[in-house]
Amino acid sequence: MFKKKLHGTKTCQLLKAAFAAECFAEHRFKIFARIAQDEGLYAIEAALNELAYSQQMHAESHFKMLQESEEVYFGFEIGNTIDNLKTALVAEGLEVNECSELIKTARDEGLEVVAERIEEISIDEMAHIHRLDSLINQII
Numbered sequence: 372m373f374k375k376k377l378h379g380t381k382t383c384q385l386l387k388a389a390f391a392a393e394c395f396a397e398h399r400f401k402i403f404a405r406i407a408q409d410e411g412l413y414a415i416e417a418a419l420n421e422l423a424y425s426q427q428m429h430a431e432s433h434f435k436m437l438q439e440s441e442e443v444y445f446g447f448e449i450g451n452t453i454d455n456l457k458t459a460l461v462a463e464g465l466e467v468n469e470c471s472e473l474i475k476t477a478r479d480e481g482l483e484v485v486a487e488r489i490e491e492i493s494i495d496e497m498a499h500i501h502r503l504d505s506l507i508n509q510i511i
């Protein structure tokens with residue numbers, strides 16, 4: 372429906388920003404829900420998780436429009452599952468690079484606690500890469 376029509380438009384630029392904002396909102400609500408759970412406020416937790424789900428639906432709607440337009444999002448192609456797994460693999464590699472930079476910067480600035488926490492996350496990112504690699508191999 373949107374094929375090639377979005378590319379280069381201001382709408383496309385705003386759609387990408389809106390997608391990122393919805394993703395941010397989804398995770399913010401999930402984190403708030405976890406805090407409500409820790410406080411024993413279970414009805415609030417449930418409501419916040421519902422709001423998070425709603426943001427997820429919005430993000431998916433935005434993403435689908437970008438996908439239908441064959442838009443390249445952050446330099447990545449969006450396609451079928453095998454394409455998406457390959458995209459995710461590349462993206463996880465970038466996360467590892469970002470972690471390395473963050474660890475080095477945090478150490479340079481004397482923020483050892485930050486560096487150590489990011490090192491733990493970096494190990495997870497490497498595990499994600501191996502997992503995605505094995506998922507790709509299951510399909511091809």
Ligand SMILES: [Fe+2]
Nearest residue numbers: 393425426429
């Ligand atoms: Fe939303």
Ligand SMILES: [Fe+2]
Nearest residue numbers: 463466496499
């Ligand atoms: Fe990751």
